[in-house]
Amino acid sequence: MPVVSPVLVGPNTMSTAKARDLGTTEGRRRLTALLSAAREEFVVDVQRGAGGRVAHARFADHLDELIRQIVDAARTHTETPVAVAALGGYGRRTLCLQSDIDLLIVFDGRIGRPEERFVKSVLHPLWDLRLTVGHQVRVLKDFDQPERDNPEFLLALFDARLLAGDEAVFEPAQEKFRGSSVDCREEILEALLQLTEQRHEQSNYTIYQLEPDVKDSPGGLRDVVAARILLSFAETVTSDTMDRQRLDQAEDFLLRGRSVLHLATNRNLNVLSHDLQERVAERLRYQGAQPQQRVEALMGAYFRHARNVNRALDRAHRAAGPSARDTTRVALGLNLELTADGIGFVDRQQAAGDPASWLGVFEAAIDRRVPVSDDALSLFETYAARYTPLDYLPSSAERQRLRRFLRPRPGLYARLSEMHDCGLLPRLFPEFQAISYRVIRDFYHKYTVDEHTLLTVRGIERLLSPAQRSRERFSSLLGELRSPGLLVLALLFADVGKWKDDNHAEESVRMVQTVLDRLEVTPEGRQDVEFLIGQHLQMSRAAFRRDSEDPAVVRQFAALVGTEERLKMLCLMTVADVEAVSTETLTAWKEELLWRLYVDTYNHLTLGYGDEMIERGQAAVAALQATRPDDLTEAELARFLEGFPQRYLAFFDAVHIYRHARLSRDIHPDEVHLFLEQKGEVWELSVVTLDKPYLFSNISGVLSYFGMDILRGSAMTSPAGLVLDIFQFTDHEGFFRFNPDATPQFEKLLQDVVAGRQDVTELLQRKESGFRHRRGPRRVSPVVNFDNEHSQRYTVLEIVAQDALGLLYRISRVISRHGCDVDLVLISTEGNKAIDVFHLTKAAAKLSEPAQMALKEDLERMLEEGYETH
Template sequence: MTPEPLSLSRLRDTYQQETSELRATFERTGDGAASLRRRASLVEGLLRNLWSLCLSDHPEPPPIALVATGGFGRRELYPFSDVDILFVCASDSVERDYHSVIRSCTQAMWDIGLRASPATRTLKECDHVDGDNLEFTVSLLDRRFVAGDAVLYRRLEADILPALALREWNTIAQNMAELARARHSKYGNTIFHLEPNIKECPGGLRDYHVAQWLTLLNALQAEKNWPKPVTNSFYTVHNDLESAFDFLASARCFLHYRCGRDDNTLDWHAQDEAAAQSIGLETRGTADPAYWMRTYYRHARTVSRRVLLLMDDLPPARRSFYKQFRRKRTPVAGTDFFLENGRLSLDESSEVNDPDAILRIFVLIAAHGYKLSQNAEDRISDALPVLAIHMPEGPFLWNCLRDILLGPYAAQALRMMHALGILELLIPEFHGIDSLVIRDAYHRYTVDEHTFLVIDNIHALRQPHHEWEKRFSTLLPEIDRRELFFLALLMHDTGKGRRTGDHAGLSVELSESLFARLEFDIEERDTVRRLIRNHLEMSAALRRDIFATETIRNFAARVGSQNQLKMLTLMTYADIKAVAPDALTPWKAENLWQLYITTSNFLDRSVDEARYHADEDPTLLNRILAVVPDHNQQLRVFLEGLPQRYLQTRLPEQVRNHFQMVLALDQEPVQLSFRTVRQLCEVILITRDRPLLFADMAGVLSAWGMNIVKADAFSNAAGIIVDTFQFTDPFQTLELNPTEVNRFLESIRNVISGRSSIEKLLSGRSHSRRRGLAKVETATRIDFDDTASSHSSLVQVVAQDTPGLLREIAKTFAACRCNLETALIDTEGEVAIDVFYLTTEHRKLNEAEESELSAALTRAIDSLRN
């Protein structure tokens, strides 16, 4: 029977059928590496056939070689990855004469369903490095013959590429490392992201390939030719690195099939599904998502350590006298280690069995920022069982741990100890938070990495950069027993490893056994206990009116002393900053500092009043009058009764601007100002109070698709409202259309003044302002506090941040006859944490009114989510 002739339709059918079988096989076995190789072989066969079809009208085969590069060249072709194919032509004339053939072949790849990523080069063009296109040269490190002129390919393979790589070795290796470091910096130089990109993040597949390329270049330099291939790869790598690749490859295959595209982000939903299918694990079935992610981080750590060691081993681009000096081998006294080129290593004949010497090495790392060589890391890891038997306790252990914690590179040393298993030998209580993911849509890092970042943030205050960093840095030298402070930082989140309960209290419990091993006295234990137990108190106080006397009194009672206050302030600063790169905004930093100052004053018996009265404190009045003379009486009226929070968080110039807006209320009863504040937009509204004012303002912002991030609302004794709203513009309406700003402000003015209906505005825009599914569902919580203020009832609403939430809350207040005295709005990730000070008929709410309001708020919030 005559076989059916080749045709595009037949090749397309073959590709679709084989692709479906590949997916079915992966879903059955979960073997990502095998799936990649099978797809690469499938595509290779199709390309040979396509090339034959394209040359069917040409009697002589042209001097063109089809070369697989990049992932295709490595036989790592993921389900939805591009097919990198290089057409190598013998000369310019060949490229010109066969341009239409190459174009037809590329088009045919797309026609049968392949995502083609073609390049065409002459043999001569492959013989130099383009500084603006290093990726092309790097892609040639992963080349493989597919079809065409095999003799031409052998010239490329055996003559041109080895000579090019040897000639430009330093340029290729240095630029490769530079690109990797830039990529690492983009991801915060950490592998511990809660939703990592498994290709681009540190420790991901891109780093695995950088490690392979650097290993290949090193072997090429040593042997002056390509090393002999090992199985399907030219690279000699550690078994643990290959295990890491197998896991990452399976995870990336899973993501591609799951999303139907080249998507490499392990979001929380993907983690749940991958764990349910045990993707990349040796045993099939269902795994716990936290366990599955710990497996991911373990493999990412292996890849990251390997690539960083290889990059650090690269010779400097320009060898200076200092660099040459650093290469001298210097013994480390009392140990078998020596220092060479900033790296601590061991002689081959030395034995790793002295825990005291090992701890002294980490003290050196913490003090100077040294690194361990690959050989030293491997030998310490192998010696862990012996070291575990002889690990010291008592004062000697505390002396070593103290010196590590106080070193400027303490976090670097602790990370290394953690990666090698030394930290868990010293502090087994730390094991529970190893690579632990806490899902709250706000924290960016795992709990252990968050802890190291907290310590990093404190040591970074030694060289402050921003103005507010300089403020906080002044507290560090004033702390007594800084080593106890750093120990509290190290242990403050260990209780999260138990998953349930008050983690601050659990962290104290876990620390007790460490106190016993370190032989701490009662005072030392109490210092660390109090700091760990109270480490959330300052963040909680920031969600109250920090200029209200009751807030400061309650917070100061928990702190107890100036030394504890200084430590708690720095701990809160570092803790918030370690949540995510942008978590500690200047606004939060300023509020934190103000809370410190006011609490410090309270502890020194200098307490701020809750409301401003010009007769009692004319200083502020006179300072403002200096810039707005001839308005003494009007300014008194404006300032009288404003909360201290407003006055102490605004510069005199800002207060002056607001006052000038008040003076213009007779001409326009709705005064607005608009500006952009970093990534946020800000609108300030000044007008006379009326029912539903706050709700209508929130409604206009919601109608325009704005996402309110921060807001505060204040009123003076005369009923003048000063409301500030900070919000993001997800649809870039105002950024891309600057002329829309005026129309935006006019719509606010019309609604607030009553010239337009907010319901009409909302109905005309709400259909296009839907938000996607929340990553983590947040249960609504409504809490009342009648002790936080002498004149108002405080209600805190914690709920899923949804469009229109703030307006519904404010409408509910009005419906329940509550007057809004002060509002403090905050959003953390997808969670709204809003605090309101309410009165009804100029008094606090009673128990029945609070119960009625709570039920009404719950109904209103539930209606938004349904």
């Protein structure tokens, strides 16, 4: 029986003899030269800003030729029909300089030793070329059923492209994994939507990232691919030619940016970081007198393309879904209708000339919990610039409607985002235009100023149905507000002053005046909005940077807010503002601090506060004595409590107070009695000892040595010299989690350090010299500031510095060297910036000005140089 030769893909550019010499030095040189020439050609394109779709496709073509040569040489190892295909981005011919080479090898028959030798002969030359290769090996019958537990592979198969081998093997496989059957299409669609949802959740469902991943972020290259796959599944064509052109343009822009990132880093890195944005802007020829202007032009272009991709993806999703077949139109009156696409206009031409009717589309969309139709959004995009705010709000009736529209309700964030994306929001409120796409480069915020603003509204909206039990308490506050729309109004304009680099709260108050005039806000409502905007940073500062359990701090904050209503609104505004910074910012710990400050301030406004120091006869002490356990005597408990600050009773419950009293028994010099307790993610260390120099710094140093992130530390000393130090921290490096004997190790080192048998400075220096803790370039200039007015009893020292291992230890050691006592320290970390606030006394009094200056000089020297010398 004659043997039929298989059909091979690609030009056979080599003789059989040459194909077999790829394992020789000459053969390897030939492959290296081919790859180098391809890369050099790509680099030239990138350097002139032309590393887009055409350059990627040309680079992929060169790699095709290289792989065909390798496959041709490997065919001598097996007679089994085989096909080699490109997957994913390589299959789409969008191959970048450092992209993975994803291959699929399919055999039409059993895989034995000859087939294994074939696979090795294909992969090893690629690995020798230092290429990153992802490969999948299958037999043809494997494609009879989709791999439901491997969604990434399912999607990669969708773009498979034959490189070399037998078409007779590839074509039936492609027919199966391209989704020819209904079941397979549903599997691919489910995988696509699942992976897209996961990616979007990681980016907080917003395209407006300050440092976006051009591949994975919403609106990035993966969304371009997702939109095209969904459109290929659509039973009806709802995407016009312009939409497809915008997808092509966005892809070209994103690929050009990605190629610069790969060239600049020599890695498969796709994050458009602050450090690389200037370089990308320069390569892509964006104009501007200053680098920042070129970066703003680049990021403006990025956000426009990402928005187009995001909208195209939404449209494609609807087109591929079951609702795409629904052609029902429901008339709603006032020229509005409901379709499968959302709320739109019956008569588009009439609507274009009647801007006062446009708000009705968004009202109807919120009421029915559906989006605004693409057709309506396109109309607004086309005609919005023709009109002034007065055209949109010609009478008091329209202004009242807009005020009602801003009440927190499900869908408010989505509708405001639609307003903003189509250009209507900045036409209604020109004041908002100043922060559109505004980028503030720091290592704390993750989103543009305008998107941060809208995310604060989303935060309030989510409190209507809180996902976490801890948020239910804030949700109850929202339900108690008399005018919740004023809170949303304040959130929308709290940051408009960030168009300037000066005091943005003050500028925002100035800018909101015209908004309040335009909306005819009542005098009382106006005062509330001005207050919320002007003071919107104060609660976070009091909670995170001050001792919020100090009665003086609570008194000052209560005097600032004045009323229960303003306290509730400011509390909710702070929660939403902190949460909108990033998904990691509003930790459970910060949430708890805000709630405690709210409760204490509310109590102060309604019930008043007690004396600052604990006294034997007060009601709280009497209650503790009445319920004390038998093993504690009345005198023992009274002696322990005497001289401690009043906040101690507010901070700890009876169980903890009795425990601390027991720890104080039989304490001797250089001894440490401690109790370690885990509360969720936060650990609490209670230490009782006798007062001695450097005590607080030594304890914080031990915590740092074991990799703990200290959240808060407080120190209380009785007139008899008894010290109670409390530290809350998280086990960042998993020391307690991964080490069975962690607690005795920790206790022993703490005892040795306090007793002077071990130098914690030496331990920290040794640890910092290790690779994991080696300090990078300094990005935060240290600031040391004293405040003698904020507290009646303490000098408040605030230090801003670059976060580093043992920072709190080094600072507190300098403080101790100056004879100062640390009564409380509050720690806050914003990106790589540490903000540590110390409440200090010296000889039981506030620090004098000369003492402050001397301490400041030493602290600044230490922060500049590292470890102090002593």
